[in-house]
Amino acid sequence: METSMDIEEYRWKEVNLPAPFKKQLEPELERETGERRRGRNIMVSVDHGPQSKHAFDWAIAHLCRMADTLHLVHVVSNADDEVLYAATQALMERLAIEAYEVAMVQTEARIMEGDVGKAICREAERIKPAALVMGTRGRGIIKSVLQGSVGEYCFHHCSCPVVIVPPKESGDQSVI
Numbered sequence: 001m002e003t004s005m006d007i008e009e010y011r012w013k014e015v016n017l018p019a020p021f022k023k024q025l026e027p028e029l030e031r032e033t034g035e036r037r038r039g040r041n042i043m044v045s046v047d048h049g050p051q052s053k054h055a056f057d058w059a060i061a062h063l064c065r066m067a068d069t070l071h072l073v074h075v076v077s078n079a080d081d082e083v084l085y086a087a088t089q090a091l092m093e094r095l096a097i098e099a100y101e102v103a104m105v106q107t108e109a110r111i112m113e114g115d116v117g118k119a120i121c122r123e124a125e126r127i128k129p130a131a132l133v134m135g136t137r138g139r140g141i142i143k144s145v146l147q148g149s150v151g152e153y154c155f156h157h158c159s160c161p162v163v164i165v166p167p168k169e170s171g172d173q174s175v176i
Contacts (some may be wrong), residue, residue, distance in 0.1 A: 011079050012123075015072075015089050015109035017096045039067030039105075040130035043119050043160075046072050048091060051135030055165040056095055059133040063163075064103040068169075072109040073098070073123050079113035117153030124158045133163045 044059050046052045056072075064070060072095055074088050088111050096107035112119045124132050136151050151164040 011113040013079055013111045015092050015111060017093060017107060017109055039069060041069050041071060041127050043071040043073060043124055043129035044133045045128055046074050051137060051167050054168055055133050055135035058165045060099055060103050064105045066104045070088045070099050070105045071127050075116040075119045077111045079111060088160040117150045120154050121157045124138045124160050129160050131161045131163050132158055136164050137168055
């Protein structure tokens, strides 16, 4: 049903998305090969919170184009937890459907195990996305410095551009 892999303490499970929403490996028509069909890889770090959904919506609205592939990544502490896996798979299926309906992009999804920041950076290194999009809790600078921030870790350690989408409550103040 799902593929589970172990490589250097790097475990993941592929999420099987419904056929119309996952990336198709071969072009449907012969003329669709070459540069015309090449899109970018856009990676979005998702979880079950509203800030993650807001970041996903932002990526769909502002970043994705029709030929792009959207890579949804969720990191858990234990990939063998079947309840969490089922809930995350349902979330990713809903997001894949929405991505296809709104932006006509194909989607791939992966549930990974480990330290969140490190796992996201490893996945970004594998995918080599045009951008990594992630949400933020909006805790403020003092709490982020004291407790640490996944977004800050990824910003400093990922080799790709990182877009940290502020919470909705920030409004126009969050526009850079």
